[in-house]
Amino acid sequence: MVDIATRVWNHKWKIDPIVRSLIDTDFYKLLMCQSVFRSKPDTQVTFQLINRNPQFRLAELVDEGELREQLDHIRTLSLTRGESTWMRGNTFYGKRQMFTPEFMDWFEGLRLPPYTLETRDGQYELTFEGSWPEVMLWEIPALAVLMELRGRAVLHDMRRFELQVLYARAMTKLWEKVERLREVERLRIADFGTRRRHSFLWQDWCVRAMYEGLGEKFVGTSNCLIAKNRDLEAIGTNAHEMPMIYAALADTDEELREAPYKVLADWHEEHSGNLRIILPDTYGTKGFLENAPDWLAGWTGIRIDSGDPAAGAETAIEWWKSRGEDPSKKMIIFSDGLDVDKIIELQTRFAGRCRPSFGWGTLLTNDFRGLTKDDSLAPFSLVCKAVAAEGRPTVKLSDNPRKAMGPADEIARYKRVFGVGEQEALEVVV
Incomplete structure (x- = not known):
């Protein structure tokens, strides 16, 4: 028998939210956030989406309206009572009260800051700016939303048995x-x-x-x-x-x-x-x-x-x-x-x-390689990185030059300061 009440209730949702919790994120993000909250709470930073595989033209596959709806939904989220209790009372790595009362008081009142979204040459330019403890928490949910929207787009025309x-x-x-x-x-x-x-x-x-x-x-x-x-x-x-x-x-x-x-x-x-x-x-x-x-x-x-x-x-x-x-x-x-x-x-x-x-x-x-005719669900390397702090560009050299990022002159300076010579370029799979 069809549960009509459930079906009618579900129709009330404007979207199917991809991220439904502020702790649907990586643990190291929360640990780093507390450290930054204590030591550099007012530092102004910019995070930006970076597609390392530009042949995947995300803006031509993922609908901008859907993306905005998902990002806007994330901005409505706050820590629930159960989530707060888990963070405040749980034991992590053998330590109780890993998260301080001061940090938890701040986190419980947090709403993620605004974003800027534009399109250029088939790609999304997604940027987050503001204080470091707030902006850093956008990285994981933003990536999760884009990857899942891409998957939904690919799967949209598949019928039930094919799925x-x-x-x-x-x-x-x-x-x-x-x-x-x-x-x-x-x-x-x-x-x-x-x-x-x-x-x-x-x-x-x-x-x-x-x-x-x-x-x-x-x-x-x-x-x-x-x-x-x-x-x-x-x-x-x-x-x-x-x-x-x-x-x-x-x-x-x-x-x-x-x-x-x-x-x-x-x-x-x-x-x-x-x-x-x-x-x-x-x-x-x-x-x-x-x-x-x-x-x-x-x-x-x-x-x-x-x-x-x-x-x-x-x-x-x-x-x-x-x-x-x-x-x-x-x-x-x-x-x-x-x-x-x-x-x-x-x-x-x-x-x-x-x-x-x-x-x-x-x-x-996300290993769906070889499971669709055109391999349209194969994973690719999408990241969201800090690109500036207090108006100064950030640099990452890495042990693989294909993962390096930053302005060319700054990369050259960092290589000189840190004594980085020739490096082997390896394929970035994901």
Whole structure:
């Protein structure tokens, strides 16, 4: 029997919201937001959408009106009582009250600031400007909305059985990956796939499949809402935006050179020695480690997010040895463009030499490659980055020059200051 009341109720919705919660975001965003709220609350920043695969002409596929409706809906969201209780009372990484009362009071009253949306040459120019703690929270939901709207556009003309078969194939594809990973000894893997997911419902299904299929090998998810709803660990520390903005605020070359370490000194103070994972590749991993202060060698581990992951891990292991540390006790988190073959290869190579861990992103939550005739659901590299701070451009060099961003003259200056020479250009898959 048709539930007429439910059907009529559903017709009241003007849109089907993609993002329905401010904690439908990555955990590291909230951790960084608290740090920024404490140390640089009034810093004015600009975030901007960047399509690294411009052959995907988003503005010709995603309707601008629908996009505006989704973004406007996000601006109406605020923290619910249950979400606030979860953040205030939960234990994260063994620590209770990870989020301070002052930060929570601010966050509970937050509404995201306005955005600017224009189109040019088949692409959307989406910009967010304002105080750093507010603007930074746009990054993840903006990307999630664009990726899901793109998926909805592709799927729009498919009929019911075609959709059922498509998702059955996608489920089978993921489950076969899970079965392969199940056989990997001492595996530690988490979901890092929020920003470029196929959809929220699909990410949630993927997380549940990982939890059921991998058991204790699956250590959690970066998505706070899913972690809350599924009673899982929320996973995350910090990201490139912090050294990028600290560096942009530097007045001299010497201050610029010290900016990445100042970030981690502030982070250490913020978290009282917890969450001690280094992200060294913003301006080149090799130079970062060579010039790092001794106290950083005692941190828990390193996240490798660009360049050749095996080479990056070898560099980290040699650095720990040179500083008198035991690499076998250190964690190396791999998080760049991972899929099953690479995960197994890296686990096999580094198990026992360090504590490998994996943040599996887009190819967990959005691997529809080969499932449509024209591969129109294949994932692509869409990012939303801080491009300016207090009117000064930001720069990211990365260990892969194809991920570099910023004005050419500033990139040249940063390379000089950080001693970055020739780099190997690698394909950016996602």
